[in-house]
Amino acid sequence: MSKHEIAVIPGDGIGNEVVPAALDVLNTVAEVHGGITFEFTNFPWNCDYYLKHGQMMPEDGLNTLQSFEAIFLGAVGDPAKVADHISLWGLLIKIRREFEQVINIRPAKFINGIVSPLTNPNDFDLIVVRENSEGEYSEVGGRIHKGEDQIAIQNAIFTRKGTERAIRYAFELAAKRRGHVTSATKSNGIFHSMPFWDEVFTETSRDYPETRTSSYHIDALAAFFVTKPHIFDVIVASNLFGDILTDIGAAIMGSIGIAPAANINLNGKYPSMFEPVHGSAPDICGRGIANPTGQIWTAKMMLDHLGQQELGQKVLTAMEETILSGIKTPDIGGNASTKEMTEDICRRLKK
Numbered sequence: 001m002s003k004h005e006i007a008v009i010p011g012d013g014i015g016n017e018v019v020p021a022a023l024d025v026l027n028t029v030a031e032v033h034g035g036i037t038f039e040f041t042n043f044p045w046n047c048d049y050y051l052k053h054g055q056m057m058p059e060d061g062l063n064t065l066q067s068f069e070a071i072f073l074g075a076v077g078d079p080a081k082v083a084d085h086i087s088l089w090g091l092l093i094k095i096r097r098e099f100e101q102v103i104n105i106r107p108a109k110f111i112n113g114i115v116s117p118l119t120n121p122n123d124f125d126l127i128v129v130r131e132n133s134e135g136e137y138s139e140v141g142g143r144i145h146k147g148e149d150q151i152a153i154q155n156a157i158f159t160r161k162g163t164e165r166a167i168r169y170a171f172e173l174a175a176k177r178r179g180h181v182t183s184a185t186k187s188n189g190i191f192h193s194m195p196f197w198d199e200v201f202t203e204t205s206r207d208y209p210e211t212r213t214s215s216y217h218i219d220a221l222a223a224f225f226v227t228k229p230h231i232f233d234v235i236v237a238s239n240l241f242g243d244i245l246t247d248i249g250a251a252i253m254g255s256i257g258i259a260p261a262a263n264i265n266l267n268g269k270y271p272s273m274f275e276p277v278h279g280s281a282p283d284i285c286g287r288g289i290a291n292p293t294g295q296i297w298t299a300k301m302m303l304d305h306l307g308q309q310e311l312g313q314k315v316l317t318a319m320e321e322t323i324l325s326g327i328k329t330p331d332i333g334g335n336a337s338t339k340e341m342t343e344d345i346c347r348r349l350k351k
């Protein structure tokens with residue numbers, strides 16, 4: 001019997017609806033497997049916690065999390081209670097940074113049974129490798145002066161190490177897929193960091209002569225996600241570009257509620273963290289209609305990471321069958337609740 005100890009942070013809003021759903025699925029696969037168990041430890045760190053304690057997590061929160069094999073998170077943010085930059089930097093981004101989760105892997109593919117907003121989705125199947133530790137997501141800068149003299153300065157950080165690490169990861173991943181890496185750049189408008197990004201991409205690509213490479217400016221690339229997403233295999237992007245591209249990736253699948261993500265620690269010093277692409281969706285929170293499949297597909301990515309690829313595949317297959325059978329939440333054209341969709345996935349896993 002192998003036991004996986006997982007830290008669970010549902011967070012805010014629909015995180016509290018989709019995380020329990022995905023835990024049901026994980027418990028179901030463990031039961032079906034018979035040889036593994038999960039021990040989930042829940043941490044109620046979110047914007048309500050902030051209102052009570054003045055911080056998003058306790059002082060020793062990271063220490064506590066460090067002993068777990070992985071972290072399973074829903075979403076962070078409730079702008080009605082706490083400003084987004086405070087809540088996200090106090091929990092989600094803090095964990096990504098401090099635990100050196102330097103890569104964010106975000107797949108998107110055509111799913112049978114969901115109407116894509118694209119007329120010709122053409123069975124696209126892509127993965128965005130998002131640099132997750134630096135780039136435009138930065139605390140470096142400041143604000144000075146008042147009134148009409150106000151100045152805000154925001155510095156983006158691109159290190160050789162961080163840039164090359166993300167690009168190399170994309171090449172390694174592409175070697176196991178269709179052997180094509182696309183770089184997201186903007187060297188026509190961003191004077192220093194993006195020409196640097198291009199140089200590192202070109203240099204790194206020399207170590208992978210078998211791999212086909214492309215490079216597009218992010219504006220054109222975003223448009224190609226809409227007009228011809230099937231041309232992509234692996235896309236490597238900076239933190240912000242990857243963030244934006246993956247909401248588009250989610251949208252062309254049919255809903256942001258489906259898209260999964262994994263924040264990967266590569267050096268083995270800290271746990272990795274699994275959380276879907278979407279946020280806390282305050283507009284639908286509390287109605288029991290949040291799409292659980294982004295969180296469930298994220299659970300599949302966690303299973304893969306834990307070495308349980310076979311179980312991961314089972315989860316994805318059950319999820320796809322449920323969708324194909326028409327048991328779908330409203331965001332993907334159905335009228336099922338979060339609970340009904342989750343129960344159907346669990347039922348299929350037990351068969």
Ligand SMILES: NC(=O)C1=CN([C@@H]2O[C@H](COP(=O)(O)OP(=O)(O)OC[C@H]3O[C@@H](n4cnc5c(N)ncnc54)[C@H](O)[C@@H]3O)[C@@H](O)[C@H]2O)C=CC1
Pocket residue numbers: 014018074075076077078079084088092255256257258275276277278279280281282283284289290291292294331
């Ligand atoms: N990784 C994270 O924890 C993220 C947190 N956020 C935070 O979440 C809050 C809301 O941000 P938004 O920009 O509105 O993005 P959002 O992703 O929460 O919502 C955008 C739209 O997608 C819908 N949606 C999202 N997830 C869904 C699901 N599972 N099922 C059905 N519909 C779904 C929402 O109802 C909304 O209309 C903010 O505080 C924001 O900072 C936003 C993005 C990522």
Ligand SMILES: CC(=O)C(=O)O
Pocket residue numbers: 088243277
């Ligand atoms: C914050 C956010 O939107 C993301 O990291 O995906």
Ligand SMILES: [K+]
Pocket residue numbers: 073074075076275276277278279
């Ligand atoms: K999330």
Ligand SMILES: [Mn+2]
Pocket residue numbers: 243244247277
């Ligand atoms: Mn995002």
